[in-house]
Amino acid sequence: MADEAEQVAVFASGRLVDGGASVGALAFVPDDAGRDLGDGRTLSGWSAFQGEETDEELTDAERIRVPSLAWLVTHDPAVTMVTSGHDGSVGYWVRRGDRDDGLPHWERLET
Secondary structure (H helix, E strand, O other): OOHHHHHHHEEEEHHHHHHOOOOOOEOOOOOOOOOOOOOOOOOEEEEEEEOOOOOOHHHHHHHHHEEEEEHHHHHHHHHHHOOOOOOOOOOEEEEEEEOOOEEEEEEOOOO
16 A cells, blocks of 8 residues: 555645645545656545645645655545545545544535
8 A cells, every 4th residue: 555655646735745734624636536647656636735725825836746645644644534435526625623532523515
């Protein structure tokens, strides 16, 4: 799994990757999944955000990063609560604080 997770990439905001913040929002776009990046990797379909990015940040290609899915899971293991076992449908999730057991609460928003 680790090798496979290194070969698939996620779109991520520079704010998340460069700033080291926890993931505050995730999106899945099925049409992106499997797209060849031309560097031996393919897109996973997942995008990750710190959660407070501006529209300008999200539309500026210079502020978008493309780390591996393995990097994302290592950076913030809580994302596996959403990504693991996902059914492949389009979706958007926002992290809404912690549950009583200390794990994050992910809310799926209607798209």
